[in-house]
Amino acid sequence: MANRPTTKDVARAAGVSVTTVDRALNGRMKVREETLRRIAEAAHRVGYHGRGLIDHRLGLVVPRKRLGVVLVKRQQEFYQNFARELQSAMAARADVRGEVCIRFAASQAPDDFVTELLDLGDKVDALACVAVNHQKLDAAVQTLEQRGVPVVALLNDMAQGIRASYLGLNNIKVGRLAGWMLTRTIRRPGKLAVFVGGNRWHGHDLREAGFRSFVRGEAPGFPVPDTVVNLETREVTYEATLDLLRRHRDLAGIYVAGGGMEGAIAALREARAPGEVGLVVNELTADSRAALADGFAAMVISTxxxxxxxxxxxxxxxxxxxxxxxxxxxxxxxxxxxxPEMV
Incomplete structure (x- = not known):
């Protein structure tokens, strides 16, 4: 125990006097919040045995903030990255004792989102969620807002007029960007297919609208058949892509506006040469990065x-x-x- 860190070690690491560290420990005199935080960080850094007491003192002056977040598709790389970034963003805030409680909805059914939101609402100060559009979600968000728990919609703008805010991409512009890319890079005329996850994803509807609007107004020589609903699954997207390739020999491009891009990539690898059919997808993952590198994807639009x-x-x-x-x-x-040249 001879090398056990002392208040002198904490003071040296924090750049303050031993007297200031002593005041932080015993609380007999006020220590500025910024100084107290610096001492607490130094105590943890050197392994000082009394760091818990300093943390307690710090907790008396730094407010606590609990954020609940509901995501989907626990196994997907994008949402795993999302969860990690949420924790990192809160941990980086030194002005609050922040906590992020993350839940993953069991499915994309409205009831599953409602269950997680209402349960978390009793435990947190604010909520954020990636959820579908449905009247059951509207009612749940209304209930939470009335309880004083604001809700922020992420990526997909749901409960419009009820939720506190929306944070994400401008999905109309994202769809237009995809249309611009495909029509400007495809060398031969042909049909352009669009995949959406389902009609309850308002963001997908907006991306489809932006895509169709751009093609209709700027590149009318590219017909866009009926939109394909892929339920954001790899399997459905894979089978639907192979079916499109069989039925439309002039298929020139595909835009996957939501999830399930892995299926389209796998189908193109199996049935077409690199670049033969243009592909635009959303979110940079190991699969989409490889598709760019191998010439099967023309562009990835990432949050x-x-x-x-x-x-x-x-x-x-x-x-x-x-x-x-x-x-x-x-x-x-x-x-x-x-x-492709950026990966």
Whole structure:
């Protein structure tokens, strides 16, 4: 025990006097919050045995903020990355004792989202969620708002007019961007297919609308057949892509507006040469990165997750507290664009 860290070690690491460390420990005199936090960090860094007491003192002056987040598709790389970025964004805030409680809905059924939201609502100060559009979600968000628990919609803007804010991409512009890419890079005329996850994903509807609007107005020589609903699954997308390739020999491009891109990539690898059919997908993952590198994808439109999570935490900490001014109804982030030469 001879090398056990002392208050001198903490003081040296924090750049303060031993007297200041002593005041932080015994609480007999006030220590500025910034100094107290620096001492607490130094105590943890050197392994000081009394760091718990300093943490307790710090907790008396730093507010606690609990954020609940409901995501989907626990096994997908994108949502695993999302969960990690949420925790990192909250951990980076030194002005609150922040906690992020993340739940994954069991399915995309409205009842599963409602269950998680209402259960979390009793445990947190604010909620954020990636959820479908449905009247049951509207009612749940209304209930939470009446309880004083604001709800932020993520990626897909649900409960419009009820939720506190939306944070994500401008999905109309994302769809137009996909249309621009395919029509500008495909060398031969042909049909363009669109996949959406389902009619309850408002963001997918907006992406489809933006895509069709751009093609109709700027590249009418590319017919767009009926939209394919893929339920955001790899299996359905794979089979549907092979079916499209069989039925439409002039299929020139595919835009996957939601999840399930892995199925389209696998089908193109199996049935077409690289670049023979243009493909635009959303979110940079191991699969989409490989598709770019191998020439099967022309572009990936990606959500800047780190920025989104930082903005969400800031919104919850600074903009949704008691007595806070009204927050903007929508906060659009600029998408990150990845091309084959960038991976």
């Amino acid at each position: 800047p997750l780190a920025e989104l999570c930082r903005n969400l935490v800031s919104l919850v900490v600074e903009g949704l507290g008691p007595g806070a001014e009204a927050v903007p109804g929508q906060q659009f982030l600029e998408p990150r664009i990845y091309l």
